[in-house]
Amino acid sequence: MHRYRLLYVLAALFALLPGPARAQAADGATLFQRNCAGCHGPNREGTSLGPPLSPATYRYGGTRGDIERIIRRGIPSQGMPAFGGTLGEAEINALADFLPTRATTPEEEAPPQPRQSDPVPGVVETLDYAVRAEVFVDGLQTVWSMAFIDRDTALVVERAGRLRVVRNGVLDPRPVAGTPQVYSSSHRWNQGGLLDVALDPDYARNGWIYLSYSHALNPGAPEEEIRAMTRVVRGRIRDHAWVDEEVVFQADESSYDAHAWHYSGRLLFDSTGHLIMPVGDRGTPERARDPADPAGKMHRMRGDGTPAGHPFGREGVLPTIYSIGHRNAQGLALDPETGRIWATEHGPRGGDELNVIRAGGDYGWPVVTYGINYDGNEITPHTRAKGVEQPRHYWRPSIATAGLAFYRGDEFPLWNGKLLVGTLGRRELRLLTLDGDRVLHEEVIFRSPGRIYEPVVGPDGAIYLCTDDPGQIIRLTAAAQRRI
Template identity: 45%
Template sequence: MLHPIPEFLYLQNKTMTMYNKRSSRIMPAVILAGVILSGVSMLILSCRNQPEGSGGSGLSARGSGNGPDGAALYVQYCATCHGTDLRGGNAQSLLDGVWQFGDGYGYVRRNIEFGIPHLGMPSYDDVLSGDEINALVEFLYAEQEKAGAVKPDPSPTLETMDYVISAEIWADDLEIPWAIVFLDEDTALVTERPGTLRMVVKGDLLEDPVKGTPEVLHEGQGGLLDVNIDPDYRKNRWIYLSYSHAIEKGSGDERPPAMTRIVRGRISNMEWVDEQVIYQAPHDTYRTTRHHYGNRIVFDKKGYLYFSIGDRGAQDQAQDPARPNGKIHRIRPDGSIPADNPFMKEGLPTLYTLGNRNPQGLSVHPETDQVWEAEHGPLGGDEINIIRKGVNYGWPVITYGRNYNGTAITEHTAMEGYAQPVMYWKPSTAVCGIEFYQGEAFPAWKNKLLVGALKYEDVRLLTVAEDRVMHEEVILKNFGRVRDVGLDLAGNIYVVVNQPDRVIRLSPIRERVGQ
């Protein structure tokens, strides 16, 4: 059943910049900062080094005597842009419950420390100490709490450049949904990371999950991950799952080692049957870390199956062809290995690329049949790549990101022998699931790339031409952390979000062509 979302906010046209490394320049792009309060511009777009007390702030510069005074720091560095009462000025209000560039203490702290360069916000890491930044963030959250700030409900009606769109809750009562795929016009499967496979029929989430699915290691970022169907599903009924698979602890292991595994099976009377393991890494490559599993599964028109595995927290292993992590793999749907895979002699036979940090999205271009990939960077440097046979994408030898503590990973952003991404974001959006648009519901978006983001809680529509991104538009924002984007057979768009855990359906109300 579809549920309307309370109407509260309206979309506004905004302007941002995006990086296109093919052209080595910053390109303007009109975006729709969807579902944010009117007048919101950016998070903490502060004026640096303002004289203390500038702006005549009415805030009391109270200090405890035990450390930095967050209120005084706000008066000195932030009040000119964000208002003496924190309710906005040249930059957004900090009392409205909306954090446009990531909600949470860590996100806000990083935005202050490292800035948001592409929107003009400078970094403060050379101006404020760590304790001072902590004090400032604590002050901001304390003031929000006093003001009773509540994140507003998003609007059920979205305005994009091409369409007015309806946004409806299509399925909720889920637990960390991770991926979605449609089996037919009315039926979809949704994975839940704790390990359950759910079925939704005509918008109704069936009460019981599919029985007998593989046991997963649900720790950290691990669990039941992607789901996809065979290109010939109507005939063979094969369904593919990826998940974190654990083996018994070895001597000296603190916890069971784990790695991404791919299986296929069928569903009969809500039971998982006929399971076959089509990819399992060598057990000596399993790791006891609990993050960077990847994973997405896609098929090209030739019938090859591509899947991603993240670096599993061992960044240098992304360059090692004897290791499965930090790579894109290519196999056949039955698990057999194409004879022309590029690393057959020097490494693992399933490898198709090297140097991929944590690929969270894969999608195949409907016309070119090229696999496009979305990859998490560290602190900055999220990427969109076109996946090509035998190519090294550079991680961690080159990157546009930094370590989470702000230190350099490498001094290189480009080197001979390593591919540049089609596009990157700095700061990171926490780019996630992607999907090339196909369908009749939104014909103006044919072959455009839908890109979800966890941190920024948005869906972006990228206009691509060959190996370039020509335009970027935000079509949805603030519905939750976007984990995946999918399509039904008619071309309606389904957005899988966490916090809250639900699936949002986007369908057209009317076109805006000529307006």
């Protein structure tokens, strides 16, 4: 007990240190890892949230004064928070001293270190298998999702709005004609576009294909005035064209928003054949708790869009709402053994979550979270609250969770029943071993050259990774089993 009291006293004394002493105690490199690496990468190489930091890539001036000013004031138009309220002057100076400036000569500047990724083609060692990686399909742009029609045919979604067909490992050069117009902002943090594709559980009989995307009310307006929201349609493909389109989910126009992020939009059919679809908070956290607002919710409906029961059982709640308090769910997976729905939730700075979705559940955002704001400020002091579901697992710092899949197949039999989690910031495929609702073990099994938007288990048991930068699909198979 005395040891813990001493730690609290030391922490309090550290907070009272004058600026120079604090800067010495936490130097520029430490400050960078603590405040900046989550968006700009641990080696300043850049991530999906922030650009690389190098004189060759600076867009808003590259002198030391520019860097100091940007740290202090931020760049609101680009989503860069101001740190003037959370860092002291000495800390800002130490951070500005750490970052390279345009005044630095090429010989003096240490360039951002390239990411370390596993070779493609190549073989990677994991605890259970030697895993072979190869390019399945190349020449795509920001692949967000994929769905197999049969063993030889798959549908692939590109964020820009193209629905593609792959047959026997060959990409049809023609996008499917007539798919809905999607809205994709030019903002560097744009998360809109064609988001997901899913097949009806009775596809063999009815041919329905479901698409989710960001839909603009006024697509011809100046970009800063365009209001958009997540939308779902279904249709069929006939003669390589999208036909018979029907709107399955469209929110009221009052809920459309000008933010370029937090659409969510993953599609999953549950064990009863109902469609589950999350909508993100659209960048306004308080919307996640408003029962009359579709944002920040998990929705459940029949295939034609009609509500499928009302777990909240009270007036004023939208009839499709299945759970509330979601920030930006990026992955959905159905446990084939139990029928439970699992979801990954993209947190703020820290606080990525893995949840089991329960009918009528409250998942807490933004009154409960394990994360903080990007500028270091506290969102809430609470990580638990009465009536709020706890995540089954969370990541702090963030790994930028994306798609999610349960492994079922013959290619990797030791992985049956385990969860595959794709990540954006770290570009890793992670394997989670479960015991009921608990995560027992986590292993990075592949480091991708591009961000992994979704892992998909194919009919052949191979694992397919939808990536961008480069836009391709990577296929993982077992080269050898390491243990019995």
